[in-house]
Amino acid sequence: MRRGRAGCIAAVVTMPLAGCSGPLSTLDPAGPSAAAIAELWWAMLAGSIALFGLVMTLLLWTFLRANAHPSSPRPKLWLAGGGLVLPALVLTPLLAYGLLTGERLLAHPRAAEVTRIEVEARQWQWNFRYPAAAGGPRMSVNELHLPAGRPVDLHVGSADVIHGFWIPRLGGKIDAIPGHINVIRLSADRPGVYRGVCAEFCGGGHTAMDFRVEAHSDDSYEDRLRELPRDRP
Amino acid sequence: MKPRLPLLLIPAGFVIWASAFTLLYAVLSLGCVAGWQSEVIAGMTLVRLVLLAVWLVHLAALIVLLIYCVQLRHRSADRTFGFLRRAAIGSTVAALAATVWTGVAIPAVTPCL
Numbered sequence: 001m002r003r004g005r006a007g008c009i010a011a012v013v014t015m016p017l018a019g020c021s022g023p024l025s026t027l028d029p030a031g032p033s034a035a036a037i038a039e040l041w042w043a044m045l046a047g048s049i050a051l052f053g054l055v056m057t058l059l060l061w062t063f064l065r066a067n068a069h070p071s072s073p074r075p076k077l078w079l080a081g082g083g084l085v086l087p088a089l090v091l092t093p094l095l096a097y098g099l100l101t102g103e104r105l106l107a108h109p110r111a112a113e114v115t116r117i118e119v120e121a122r123q124w125q126w127n128f129r130y131p132a133a134a135g136g137p138r139m140s141v142n143e144l145h146l147p148a149g150r151p152v153d154l155h156v157g158s159a160d161v162i163h164g165f166w167i168p169r170l171g172g173k174i175d176a177i178p179g180h181i182n183v184i185r186l187s188a189d190r191p192g193v194y195r196g197v198c199a200e201f202c203g204g205g206h207t208a209m210d211f212r213v214e215a216h217s218d219d220s221y222e223d224r225l226r227e228l229p230r231d232r233p
Numbered sequence: 234m235k236p237r238l239p240l241l242l243i244p245a246g247f248v249i250w251a252s253a254f255t256l257l258y259a260v261l262s263l264g265c266v267a268g269w270q271s272e273v274i275a276g277m278t279l280v281r282l283v284l285l286a287v288w289l290v291h292l293a294a295l296i297v298l299l300i301y302c303v304q305l306r307h308r309s310a311d312r313t314f315g316f317l318r319r320a321a322i323g324s325t326v327a328a329l330a331a332t333v334w335t336g337v338a339i340p341a342v343t344p345c346l
Contacts, residue, residue, distance in 0.1 A: 084327075099338050106343055180266075183346065 023195040024168045030194060033105050033171030033186045040101045044094060051090045058082055105172060107153050107185035114185070115147055119156040121163035121176035121198065124205030130225055138228035145224050148191045148215040157181045164199030167213055173199045188215035239317035242302055246295060246321075246328030253291035253332050257339075260284055265345030280344045288336035295329045 020027045029035040062078070107114075118129040130138045130145070144167075146152050156165045158176040166173030171186035188194070198209035216224050264270070264280035272279040302321045305314075 084330075095334070095338075099342055103342055107346060108343070109346065 024197065026168045028169060029171075030169040030190070030192065031171055031186055031188045034169055036101050036104060037172055040098055043097055047090045047094045051086060054086050054090075055082055058086075105185070107183045113150060115150055115152045117144070117146075117152055117154050119144075119154050119165060119176070120159055121156070121165065121202075121209075122159035123161065123203050124198075124209040126165075126196070126198075126209070126211045129231055130228070133225040133228075134222055135226065137231040138225050139231040140228050142211045144196065144211060144213045145221065145228070146188055146213065146215045147221040148188050148217055150218075151185055151187045154184050154186070155181050156184060161202050162200055163202045163209070165196070166199035167194055167196040169194050170213070175200065188213075191215050191217050191220075239302070239305060239314060239321045242298070242305075242321035243317065243324050245298055246325035247331075249291055249294050249298065250328040250332045250335070253288065254335055256287050256291075257284060257336060260287055261344055270345050278344070281339065284336070284339045284344065288332070288339055291332055292329070292336075295325065295332055299325045299329060 022028070026034065026041065027038055029038045058078075058081070116132055118131060120127040120129070126142050126144070128140045128144050130140075154165065154174075156174055156176045157180065158178045160178060162178070163176040164173055165176050165184065167186065170188055172184060174182045174184040176182070192215050194213040194215070196211045196213050198206055200206075202209065214224075260283050261280070264283060269280035269283065270278045274282055277285075299322065302318060302325055305318050305321075
C-alpha cells in the first residue's frame with residue numbers, strides 16, 4: 001500500500017520531465033532559432049525563480065520580524081520594494097533579452113543564401129511547395145524537406161481557417177491565416193527527422209494534422225526534391 | 234470639494250495606459266498590413282513614426298494628469314480627499330511607468346518585415 005502511494009507520488013512528480021525530450025520538445029532544440037527560444041525560456045524560468053524566492057524571503061522575514069517586533073513595518077516600503085522595485089529589477093533585463101532574441105529570429109530580407117519554401121495549410125493537411133527546386137517547382141503533402149545547416153524562409157498561408165505552423169525542435173511557431181502570408185525563418189543544425197504539428201485548433205481533424213520534417217545534407221536535398229511530384233510554375 | 238473627483242482620477246491613468254496599449258497594437262497590425270514600413274519620412278519608417286507619435290501623446294497626457302493630481306493639494310483640507318489624492322498620484326505614476334515600458338522598444342526593434 002505504502003509502496004503504491006510512493007510510486008504514485010514519484011509518477012506525478014516526474015511526469016513534467018516527460019516533456020523535456022521527444023519529437024515535440026521545445027527544450028531539446030535542433031536548430032539555432034529553437035536554441036535561442038529555449039535559452040530565453042531558461043532565462044525566464046531563472047528570473048521567475050529568483051523573483052519568487054526574493055518575494056518569499058521578504059514575506060518570511062516580515063512574519064519573523066513581526067513576531068519579534070509587534071509594531072507593523074512601513075507599508076509604503078513593502079509596496080514599493082516588493083511591488084515595483086523587485087519585479088522591475090528582474091523583468092527589465094528579461095524584457096531586453098526577449099526583445100533582442102526576437103529581433104535575431106526575424107526573417108530579415110538582407111540575409112543571403114536563404115531557401116524559400118511555400119506552405120499552405122488546409123483542413124486537415126499541409127501542402128509544401130519548393131519553387132526554387134532544380135528543374136521546376138516540386139510539391140509534397142504532410143512531409144517537409146529542408147536543407148540542413150541553411151536558413152529556410154517558410155511563407156505560410158491558409159486555404160480555409162486559421163491554423164498554426166509549428167516544428168517545436170526547430171523553432172517558433174507562426175499562424176497560417178487565410179488571405180495573408182506570414183514568413184518564419186528557421187533551420188536545422190544537422191540532417192535528421194523531426195515532427196511538426198498544427199498549433200491552433202482548426203476543426204474536428206485538428207489533432208491529426210501533423211507532418212513529418214526531414215532535414216537533408218546539401219547534396220541529398222536536391223536529389224530528394226527531384227523525386228517529388230512536379231507543381232505548376 | 235467633494236472627494237468624487239480624485240476618486241475618478243485614481244483609474245484615469247490606467248485608462249490612458251489601456252488606450253496607449255490598444256492603439257499601439259492596432260497601429261502596428263494595421264500599419265504593417267498597409268505597408269507603412271516601406272514609406273520613409275525623415276529617415277524613419279511611417280509605421281515607426283506613427284507608433285512614436287501615439288506613444289508620446291499618451292505620455293504627455295499622463296504627465297498632464299500627474300501635474301493636475303499634484304496640484305489638487307491646495308483645494309481641500311479634508312482627510313478623505315487627501316487620501317484619495319495620494320492614491321490618484323500613486324496610480325498615475327504607476328500608469329506612467331507602465332506606458333514608458335509598453336513603448337520603450339519602439340525606436341529600436343523591427344515593427345514588421
